[in-house]
Amino acid sequence: GENVEQHPSTLSVQEGDSAVIKCTYSDSASNYFPWYKQELGKRPQLIIDIRSNVGEKKDQRIAVTLNKTAKHFSLHITETQPEDSAVYFCAASPTLTFGKGTMLLVSP
């Protein structure tokens, strides 16, 4: 089955800095790569996703890049804000297999 590795496990940044979270996957048949944000005690919420026919996608302060050859994809958050603090998960299809998560802490 699919195996998704995610790094780092914890990321601390100052408000206004950028944050980058990286994931690798094993199944070359995977073609859908979403990123979820989970706040404490809440369900995961999709923040951005990318499909295998696209190399990059951006939505305001959030961007995702995909390198299918290398089987890795990354989440980029610019101008971080304290409300960005949460756990972020990457995942890969065809069944949604999740990475282990990154706890992002944004200090004011």
Add this chain to the structure above:
Amino acid sequence: SAVISQKPSRDICQRGTSLTIQCQVDSQVTMMFWYRQQPGQSLTLIATANQGSEATYESGFVIDKFPISRPNLTFSTLTVSNMSPEDSSIYLCSAWTDMNTEAFFGQGTRLTVV
């Protein structure tokens, strides 16, 4: 989009008993998944609930322990059988309206086995 109602939201159960968790989606969905999430950990896929056929289980999960039903395109249940304290966790259902689009999650069931 899809709204998923999952219940119960929490339960405390005696070891050796079983608990059935229900997920109801407000629209027809192609795929439904069941996950387990330990506090502070990632989501571990238990199985894919297939409509009209047996669920597809991931490595380490078996049907006798986690029987799953999916009688139609909007509803699924997960049963945690013969529970032990190690089964204490949050269980989440998820649904895809179409493949490779946003997957929506239920609010989770916090299970404590004593």
